[in-house]
Amino acid sequence: MDEIRAAYARFGIEVEAPTTYGTYYRLCCARCKTMEGNVGDKLLPGMIHTLLEEQFDLYAAGLLGCACGHQAERARTLDPARAEAARTRFA
Numbered sequence: 012m013d014e015i016r017a018a019y020a021r022f023g024i025e026v027e028a029p030t031t032y033g034t035y036y037r038l039c040c041a042r043c044k045t046m047e048g049n050v051g052d053k054l055l056p057g058m059i060h061t062l063l064e065e066q067f068d069l070y071a072a073g074l075l076g077c078a079c080g081h082q083a084e085r086a087r088t089l090d091p092a093r094a095e096a097a098r099t100r101f102a
């Protein structure tokens with residue numbers, strides 16, 4: 012879980028305590044604490060990075076993540092050029 016926690020932290024998302032025993036962890040916006048969904052703990056090592064890599068453009072364009080825009084801001088910080096391209100593409 013540490014790997015998943017760290018991967019989501021880069022996008023400004025906190026992984027909270029399990030909602031169902033040992034199966035799903037709640038995802039919350041690191042800024043405003045709005046709940047954004049769940050993540051299972053059955054991801055294989057490395058899968059979370061692939062998943063978030065694929066979702067980068069969606070976070071950058073604001074199609075995924077909190078309405079407060081925190082994840083989009085994080086995406087712009089992580090990779091400004093790619094974030095800008097994604098925003099243009101999905102605009």
Ligand SMILES: [Zn+2]
Binds near residue numbers: 040080
């Ligand atoms: Zn938020």
